[in-house]
Amino acid sequence: MSSRPTAEFPTPTKPNARARAASLEDVAALAGVSPGTVSRALSRPEMISEATRQRVLEAADRIGYVPNGAARAMAMRRTLTVGAVIPRFGTSSFPTMVQALETTLAERGYTLLLAAPDNKGSQTTDMVRTLLARGVDALALLGSRHPQEVFALLKTQGTPFVQLWTQDDALGPCVGFDESQAAALVVDHLADFGHREIGFIGGYTRNNERAEARLAGLMRAVAKRGLTLREDATVETEYGLQQGFDAMERIRLGGSPVSAVVCGNDYLAAGALAALDQAGVPVPQRLSVASFNDNEFAPFMHPPLTTVHLPIQEMGEQAGRHLLAVLQNQAPEAAAPLPVHLVIRRSTGPRG
Amino acid sequence: MSSRPTAEFPTPTKPNARARAASLEDVAALAGVSPGTVSRALSRPEMISEATRQRVLEAADRIGYVPNGAARAMAMRRTLTVGAVIPRFGTSSFPTMVQALETTLAERGYTLLLAAPDNKGSQTTDMVRTLLARGVDALALLGSRHPQEVFALLKTQGTPFVQLWTQDDALGPCVGFDESQAAALVVDHLADFGHREIGFIGGYTRNNERAEARLAGLMRAVAKRGLTLREDATVETEYGLQQGFDAMERIRLGGSPVSAVVCGNDYLAAGALAALDQAGVPVPQRLSVASFNDNEFAPFMHPPLTTVHLPIQEMGEQAGRHLLAVLQNQAPEAAAPLPVHLVIRRSTGPRG
Structure with missing residues (x-):
C-alpha cells in the first residue's frame, strides 16, 4: 500500500462525458406523462402511483436520463x-x-x-x-x-x-x-448469584462519553447493592478483542479476589473469555463474565455470554x-429511553 | 417501533432559517485573504498552506459561514x-x-x-x-x-x-x-494434514458471485489435490453465526465421514465451532475447521481459528x-490481485 496519488485536485472544468444529455421533457414524452409527473416520480414518489413511477423510471433508464442532483437540489432547496x-x-x-x-x-x-x-x-x-x-x-x-x-x-x-x-x-x-438501568440489570444478576467483589474491563472514559456513562452507571448499581468494584481488577482500555484478552490476563495474574468481571462491551468480553479459556479457568465456576450490547456473536462464545441487550x-x-x-414538518415521536433487557446465558453462575 | 411518518415529502419551499447568511467575501475580509484563497481553502486545500487554511476555517466558523454545497458543486461541475x-x-x-x-x-x-x-x-x-x-x-x-x-x-x-x-x-x-489461490491455501493445508474427505459450509451461491467464486475455487483446489468434497457434508446457507451453527449440526448428525469442514467465512466458522463445542466434539482432534476472511475475532475462538487472511x-x-x-486525471495503479495468506491457528490438525 505504498503509492499514493499526490497531485492536486482536478480542475473544475473536468468534463463529464455527457454528450447529448436526455432532458426531463424527453422522459415525460417517452413515458406519456407530464414533466411535473416525472419530477414527482423522481423526488416525491409518495405523490404518485407505483405504476406511474415505474413507467417514468423505465423511460428514464431507456434514454439514460439522470436528474442533475445539484441543480435539482438548488431548485428544491434541499438535497435529500x-x-x-x-x-x-x-x-x-x-x-x-x-x-x-x-x-x-x-x-x-x-x-x-x-x-x-x-x-x-x-x-x-x-x-x-x-x-x-x-x-x-x-x-x-x-x-x-x-x-x-x-x-x-x-x-x-x-x-x-x-x-x-x-x-x-x-x-x-x-x-x-438508560445506562443506569442497563448497569443495574447486570449488577443485580451478579449480586443475586452471591458475588460481592467485582472487576471491570471498560473502554477509556476520557473523551468517550459512552464509556464514561457505562462506568458511572456500574458504580451506582454496585453501590446500591453494597458490592465492591475492586480497583485492582479494573482496567480501562481500547474497545477490542485483543484488549479484552490482555486486560483479563492482567486481572487473572494480579490475583484479585474477584469472582465476577463485567466487561464494557461484548468485544472486550469475547477477548476476556478467550484469555480464560486458554488459561484453563472454568467459566462461570471460577469466574463469571457479563457484558453489554448483545452483539450477534454473544450466543456463540465459549461459554455463551450473559449480556445486556442494548437497542442498537x-x-x-x-x-x-x-x-x-x-x-416533513411533523411532530417527532416522544424521545423516551429505549428498552434494555438482560440476556442470561452460561458465562454467569453462582459464586464458586 | 410502531409509529411511522406517513405524510408526503416536505414542500420544496421549506425554509432553512438562514437569516443573514455570511458570504465568502465576509470570510475573506475577516481572514485577511482574497476570496479566491477562501475558495481554495474550502475546495482545493492542497493548493494553499495549512496555516492559511486554518485561518480561513477559523474565520468561517466565527461568522458561521458554510459554503453552499449545491451552488459550489454546480460551479465546479463536481460534488466531491x-x-x-x-x-x-x-x-x-x-x-x-x-x-x-x-x-x-x-x-x-x-x-x-x-x-x-x-x-x-x-x-x-x-x-x-x-x-x-x-x-x-x-x-x-x-x-x-x-x-x-x-x-x-x-x-x-x-x-x-x-x-x-x-x-x-x-x-x-x-x-x-485470487479466489483460487485462497482456496488452494486452505485445501493444501488440510491435505498436508492427511485429510481426504472434506465438508463445506458456504453462502448461497445464487445471486452472490462472491459465494459462487469461493465454492468454485474450493472445488478446483480439492480436485487438484485428489480430495473429495462430500455432498452429504456440503451446506449452502445465509452467511451468519446461527446459520453456521445449524449447518454444522446438520453435518454432525448426518454422520458423514468427513474429518475437516471448510467454512465460507469466519462468521459461519464461529457458529460451526460453537456447535461442536456445545456437542462436545473436540476440535481439531475429531474435526478440523478452517475458514476465510481472518476477521478480528478469529484468534479468540474456541479454539482459535485457522483462516485465510483476505485483504478486506x-x-x-x-x-x-x-x-x-x-x-485527478492520473493513471491509476495497476490492478494486480491483492495478496492473501493462510493464518494457521489451532482449529486444524492432523486427521484423527
Whole structure:
C-alpha cells in the first residue's frame, strides 16, 4: 500500500462525458406523462402511483436520463441527503446502527452521507463542516459531547439534527437508553448469584462519553447493592478483542479476589473469555463474565455470554424516524429511553 | 417501533432559517485573504498552506459561514462525493472495507455516500440511480455481476467507477484477490494434514458471485489435490453465526465421514465451532475447521481459528486510491490481485 496519488485536485472544468444529455421533457414524452409527473416520480414518489413511477423510471433508464442532483437540489432547496458523524466502525456496534439509520431514511428517499475521521485525526467539527458544505438536510451525531462550535454551526445553518446513544438532551433531541438501568440489570444478576467483589474491563472514559456513562452507571448499581468494584481488577482500555484478552490476563495474574468481571462491551468480553479459556479457568465456576450490547456473536462464545441487550438497531431506526418527521414538518415521536433487557446465558453462575 | 411518518415529502419551499447568511467575501475580509484563497481553502486545500487554511476555517466558523454545497458543486461541475453500493453490513466484512474506502477518500476531501437496500428490497439499479441523481463524482460497486442497465447508466453519465471484491474486469476496473489461490491455501493445508474427505459450509451461491467464486475455487483446489468434497457434508446457507451453527449440526448428525469442514467465512466458522463445542466434539482432534476472511475475532475462538487472511481493508483502500487517481486525471495503479495468506491457528490438525 505504498503509492499514493499526490497531485492536486482536478480542475473544475473536468468534463463529464455527457454528450447529448436526455432532458426531463424527453422522459415525460417517452413515458406519456407530464414533466411535473416525472419530477414527482423522481423526488416525491409518495405523490404518485407505483405504476406511474415505474413507467417514468423505465423511460428514464431507456434514454439514460439522470436528474442533475445539484441543480435539482438548488431548485428544491434541499438535497435529500442526511449526514452521519460516526467515529469508527471496527469492533463496535456502529455499523448495525448506521445501517438501520440508512434503511429507515432510504424508505423515504433520503441517502445517507457518511463522515468518519480521516487518518489525520480530524475532529467532529471538521466532519460536521464537511457534511454541511455538502448541503445535507439533516444530521445524525453520535453522542452529545461535541465542541460548542458544532452546535453553533448547526444553529446558524438551521439544520435539524439528532444525537444517538445519549440521553443528554440539553443541546437538542436525542435517542438513547438508560445506562443506569442497563448497569443495574447486570449488577443485580451478579449480586443475586452471591458475588460481592467485582472487576471491570471498560473502554477509556476520557473523551468517550459512552464509556464514561457505562462506568458511572456500574458504580451506582454496585453501590446500591453494597458490592465492591475492586480497583485492582479494573482496567480501562481500547474497545477490542485483543484488549479484552490482555486486560483479563492482567486481572487473572494480579490475583484479585474477584469472582465476577463485567466487561464494557461484548468485544472486550469475547477477548476476556478467550484469555480464560486458554488459561484453563472454568467459566462461570471460577469466574463469571457479563457484558453489554448483545452483539450477534454473544450466543456463540465459549461459554455463551450473559449480556445486556442494548437497542442498537432501534436507535438507528428511531433517529431516522425522528429526522424524517422533522424534515416533513411533523411532530417527532416522544424521545423516551429505549428498552434494555438482560440476556442470561452460561458465562454467569453462582459464586464458586 | 410502531409509529411511522406517513405524510408526503416536505414542500420544496421549506425554509432553512438562514437569516443573514455570511458570504465568502465576509470570510475573506475577516481572514485577511482574497476570496479566491477562501475558495481554495474550502475546495482545493492542497493548493494553499495549512496555516492559511486554518485561518480561513477559523474565520468561517466565527461568522458561521458554510459554503453552499449545491451552488459550489454546480460551479465546479463536481460534488466531491463518491457513492458506494454495498448490500448489507451485518455479519460481513463490508463495514471494514467501507471504512477503509471512506478514510482514503476523506484524505483528499471526498465524502462517501452510502447506498444500501431499503426494506422494500430495492436492487442495485435503484441504488445506482439514486447515487447518480445525487451527483456523485464516482462510484464504488461491490462485485461485478450487476444488471446491464447499471453499467449502461454509468457509461451514459460518464461516471468513473470501480468494482470491489472481484477480478472480473470485463466491464471495468476492479480490485480483488485470487479466489483460487485462497482456496488452494486452505485445501493444501488440510491435505498436508492427511485429510481426504472434506465438508463445506458456504453462502448461497445464487445471486452472490462472491459465494459462487469461493465454492468454485474450493472445488478446483480439492480436485487438484485428489480430495473429495462430500455432498452429504456440503451446506449452502445465509452467511451468519446461527446459520453456521445449524449447518454444522446438520453435518454432525448426518454422520458423514468427513474429518475437516471448510467454512465460507469466519462468521459461519464461529457458529460451526460453537456447535461442536456445545456437542462436545473436540476440535481439531475429531474435526478440523478452517475458514476465510481472518476477521478480528478469529484468534479468540474456541479454539482459535485457522483462516485465510483476505485483504478486506486493502480492497477499500485500493478502490479509494483508484477513484482518486481517475478523478485527478492520473493513471491509476495497476490492478494486480491483492495478496492473501493462510493464518494457521489451532482449529486444524492432523486427521484423527
